Amino acid sequence: MPELPEVTTTVKGLQRVLIGLVITNVWTDIAREVPSLKHFKGTLKETSFYKKFKKEVIGSKITKVERRAKNILIHLSNNKTILIHLKMTGHIIFGEYIFKKKENIWVPSPTERKALFDPFNRFIHVVFSLSNNKQFVFCDARKFGKVTLFETNKSDETTHLFGIGPEPLEESFTFEQFKNQLSKKPAGNIKTVLMDQKIIAGIGNIYSDEMLYNVYRKTKEICSKKSCHGVILRKVVNGRSAHYCSTHQILFN
């Protein structure tokens, strides 16, 4: 699952190629009259929202791309911001694509780079066409990702961003602030607190494991900490796998 560093990389890539371009069309195959889950309402997974979304974004110029927690924010010239959350399996590709009407699918142009033809990149569910005749496409094998829109000057009020904690990569994020944030949940389980987006933005399962001791998915391996002979164990904390050393860590006991 993409976490803060991966989303940061995606945003940097998009900043290089999207700024100044106009969105000329939007396509999706995930919109439904009645979305399968309640929280899909107000996103591209709802047909009525998709229609509204298209009207709002087509013809607008992309002015800025940034990250807030694990959300990609694409600001437009008309005070609208597209929000994309990659969730479990989402990723974004920029390139030249061709629409195959009969199959209702998008495929890379034959002249495109080899990587775009990788099977991993074929689950294209949202496509933004741009004024330079290229596209940026949202691939999402498991379709958990989110694409929505809000008014740029109301970013503090939108439910998609409301209450998110401070950004750990900002210079203003100091050790003091880190301590203050953690102290908001004094009785909380440390892994769960680190992953709480209202405490600190952007930390997920992998990096919370790394922060607690770098042993993500090393179950049954001998602890590599000097003079520790513990074994790495896996424990489910709040429905997520946590990895820890049986000897030098007591965090989960």
Ligand SMILES: [Zn+2]
């Ligand atoms: Zn150990």
